[in-house]
Amino acid sequence: MILEEQLLQVKNLNIIFPSPKGDVHAVKNISFSLGKEKIGIVGESGSGKSVTGRSILRLLPPYAKISADKISFKGQDLLSLSEKQMRKIRGREVSMVMQDPKYSLNPVRTVGKQISEAYIVHRKATKQEAKEHTLKMLEAVRIRNPEQVYRLYPHEVSGGMGQRIMIAMMLIPDPSLLIADEPTSALDVTVQLQVLAILDDLVSQRGMGLIFISHDLELVSSFCDRIIIMYGGRIMEVVNAADLHKSTHPYTRGLLNCLPRIEGGNERLSTLVRDDAWLDADFSAPSVTVSG
């Protein structure tokens, strides 16, 4: 895909968590860029995919050490912004949907108030205006009875509805980049796809960029334009979604092969043999030598 406009550029991002047992290098020298497209970051647990997403919004705990040659958003260097300037970016320009609405919504405030707050913070709107926009936004995420849902508390809504509410809340200030961190992993397959469809429609209508973080390689390949595959804090490779099955990287191949398939046979599943050499190899190198 040819990009006419670069939204986000990340160059040599490193994230280190100091711990008593020695520093943990959660993300090591990763670079990628993104336009108005859907890009997926895929990896197993501990691959550094979530941390990468959060570091863009600078929302990691204060003890985390982030360094990069560049994290630029629309030409602005996010790392050099003050906390106050950063708050103007958060929500308004870059937003994030997290995994489980059960935890990511404030349990003691109504859904409506929480969505309105996101609008008021950035638009200096009155409560009435915010409410009107909130109701519209709830409709946009295909909630049929917005007036009633407005008054509900988070524990009174189902997981799928909760995630639609999260999407409404995160899109109401009209940001240009959305980071979705495993937004549907806690949901049933059909609900998962319905939520993704809503996300897909809204993102393309508004011409936004989307970073979709997930562990589900198959899902990401059917949903996103490009895929970044991470392992052990490094990028293994970046592939176009359509070309995923042509990938030759041993890690990507391993991930694809170990999945059982509905139409597949009952022969033993192939298991992934990890190789430390992957961690030192440069992903952009044309061929990756596999030792052992």
Place this chain on the structure above:
Amino acid sequence: MTEKTTTYSSTKEWLLTDTPASALQAAAGRAYLGLLEFLKNRLAVLGLMIIVALVFVALFAPYIAPFDPILTDLKHRLLPFSAEHFFGTDELGRDIFSRIIWGSRLTLYVIGLVAIIAAPVGIIVGTVAGYFGGIVDMVLMRITDIFLAFPKLILALAFVAALGPGIENAIIAISITSWPPYARIARGETITIRNSDFIRAIRLQGAGPIRIISGHIMPLCLSSLIVRVTLDMAGIILTAAGLGFLGLGAQPPSPEWGAMTSSGRSYILDHWWLITMPGTAIFVVSLAFNLLGDGLREVLDPKSDN
């Protein structure tokens, strides 16, 4: 995978190995890591040292105290600090230093007995109520609530009023009022643990309630209970001293710190050391338990705070 015999070059390595060869080694390794964690907290170590010192002083009081704590000597009453009387003498000419040394026995007696009585009652009531739920839980928790409905000191006062003043009655009164919070904590934890998969798993292997409660649930309640009991020791010392101060705990002439403070009240203006010394003793010991409790919390219950 092949088995190999590993040799350890030092005790530390033996403790910290990732592949312990016996249950003993595994447990020792855990304990060692806990100890390391605990030692990092200097204040907690200080607290522990004070408590060890208290036990030592209490055990060897007859050898440490230079004077008889009870014998009055009116010729030497109300003397200030001196090389002979480190903390001066009181209104009856008794050496305050010696009285404080002997008083440590009473303090230790109170907290020791209360801990032995209240903690087991609390943990048993709490785990049983939490594990069985239903009617058992209802009845046990109502009883607990009734005892919780009184502020501690007031119920203790009522009991002492009924049973008569004296250190044993004070201990009974404090014990009766101390167990309910433990039962509450143990119950709360038990309810969380009861529904966890590892308890379901052992049930599906046919284990009965006694095995489950004593072998699987109680050990998990124990750490937060130890923390709570340690922190409560401070409060128990203060309550016991308060009872003593009101003349309802240990009776004169026994050198109880609260009672000493009380009898020194009439002399506070010109002879401040009469109340300062026993008060400081109460403070230091109670502080020690608070410091130790905080430190233990960090080791045993890492989620709750830092």
Place this chain on the structure above:
Amino acid sequence: MVQFLTKKRFKKATTQTLQLIAIVLITFLGLLLITFLIGRVVPIDPVLAVVGDKASSEVYERARIAMGLHLPLWQQFFIYLSSVLRGDLGTSVLTAKPVLDDIFRVFPATMELAFLATLFGVFVGIPLGVLSAVKRGGLLDHISRVVGLLGYSLPIFWLALLALIVFYAKFDLLPGPGRVDIFYEGIVDPITGFMLIDCILARDWEVFRNALSHLIMPATLLGYYSMAYLSRMTRSFMIEQLRQEYILTARVKGVAEWKVIWGHALGNCSIPLITVIALSFGTLLEGSVLTETIFAWPGLGLYLTNSLLNADMNSVLGSTIVVGSIFLAVNLFSDFLYKVMDPRAR
């Protein structure tokens, strides 16, 4: 569906309130049972206390029957129960007045202290706890830790005595024991029993000032303990809340940090904090026993101690029932607020 939900909410709230009331009633009954049993195990023979030890066995027996002591224990308890519910807590041996009247007279003085102390605890302790949770390991956190440790470790009676020595005896900055100086006593009519309010009602500002200066020391002292407790509890609640994911959500939305802390996080702590404030109020009643003894503060604590020292069991048990009931009521109220404020509990 949503209307159905609100209806369900209402129904759930009603049954829960009824359950709560039932629980409180049972607890209250248990409380009375305990005081009753304590009253029975007293080594002093209540009959002898009335008839004197020179009475003949016939007189003794008649008195025993008159007092209902020949009845089985459960009947005695029933009689006791009905008299307590009628507000009859017996007569005080010491003052020769009904115990309940005595308690009504002395109670406002205690309330005045406990109320001021709680205010102090809430308005100083909670912000201190919040700030030390936000900047953990910072200067304020260390201060709050020391404040907490001292509050948990210093015997209150001892600190009160030291305060008296320093502020009253040595430097004469504050007045000594009592609610007002002796020559101000009896000037203001005790309408409400709360000295400050009575002074305001009587517009007697001189007595007001004097009463206020008498209040400062005991109230600050109790307030310090309340603050120590509340700040530590607030701190740990805040740390717990700040770790939750919805806080991250608020930050992602671009909500200002002060609003995240004082609005979202503290707002969600306020629910458990209510219970803690209720608890600390109970602890204050306890602390007031010792404080009032030292400051000769004519409240419930002093009344209780005096009764104790004079073996006046009716007054002791009466005070215990009253304090226990207040404690129950405060807990009931906090449970109720909890239900109102936490949508998940409704």
Place this chain on the structure above:
Amino acid sequence: MLNISNLNISFGHGSEKNHAVKDISFKVKRGESFGLVGESGSGKSTVLNCISGLLNHWQGTIKVDGVPVSQKRDLAFYRKVQLVFQDPYASLHPRHTIDRTLKEPLAIHNFSDINHRVEKVLREVDLGSQFRFRYPHQLSGGQRQRVAVARALILEPEIILLDEPTSALDVSIQAEVLNLLQDIRKERNLTYVMVSHDLAVISYMCENCAVMSQGAMVEMISAKQLKSGNLTQNYTKQLFTASKGYDRAAIDLFQDF
């Protein structure tokens, strides 16, 4: 081997009564692997909990080896039927070493030769003896799930109930655990009842499966039907489509069931 007929269970009372499992019946032959598939709230795990004995207020009949089981189970039942839980992080006692976790069931059932059995079962699940005295926090998710399997195996049961045994694991670990489960089944001629929301896992592991929705059984299908997409009910068809990944056009045709 296992015969369930007219199983019913409900939770709560009055207006909040929830009929969680409605009239479920199925049979599992010895050596067969049977799947229960459905979305959350479909009652699939509840069925498993009724069989295992975790729930005991169900109605209907459950027969193991032709013998009806009562609500209250005896030790002999637990020797025959064991369960592996979903979350390997929650199903091991955090303060017990692997050794103790494995010895506990042996102690309950008065087995002899305890050490030997522990060593044997650890070998069987491919865990070396160096793991024996570790605590669960010193193991990875996959290793923990192996321990959980070992714990279920150590009593030498005939039926193993599997409650989403791999859904908390990374896909690469899932493959290892699924392989292990298949191997053990062949070796010991075990009967499996497996709950999962993942059609692919069910298709790989089971010969037959029941599709459940809102407490009721929608249809009973064989693995062959599943693999060829030869399905009769709309609900199952939709589930099948959804499992194939994101297809914007197909989603608009989704119905609520």
